[in-house]
Amino acid sequence: MNTETFFTYLILMAVSTYLIRAIPFVLVKKKIENRYVRSFLYYIPYAVLTAMTIPAIFYATSSVWSAVAGLVAAVILSLFGLGLMPVAVVACIAVYAAEWIIGV
Numbered sequence: 001m002n003t004e005t006f007f008t009y010l011i012l013m014a015v016s017t018y019l020i021r022a023i024p025f026v027l028v029k030k031k032i033e034n035r036y037v038r039s040f041l042y043y044i045p046y047a048v049l050t051a052m053t054i055p056a057i058f059y060a061t062s063s064v065w066s067a068v069a070g071l072v073a074a075v076i077l078s079l080f081g082l083g084l085m086p087v088a089v090v091a092c093i094a095v096y097a098a099e100w101i102i103g104v
């Protein structure tokens with residue numbers, strides 16, 4: 001790929017990313033008062049984060065079973081109200097232990 005093509009792609013991606021973020025501000029001038037629309041918009045960040053995180057969990061390890069072990073450990077600890085750091089550390093330890101047991 002030559003330099004001209006690279007910068008063309010870069011500019012097109014920058015413009016498309018900017019438009020995706022700017023169009024809602026241009027189209028919606030006043031505060032959204034419909035409670036159903038507001039509740040829908042409230043949950044979008046959680047849905048997007050989940051859609052990006054769950055596949056990454058299963059592709060980040062060398063075995064699906066170690067990924068499941070880490071996911072289960074993280075879910076259980078988060079249900080007990082632990083913070084992000086302890087949950088992440090224990091999930092990593094669970095993945096490491098599962099891979100060590102499996103022999104991957």
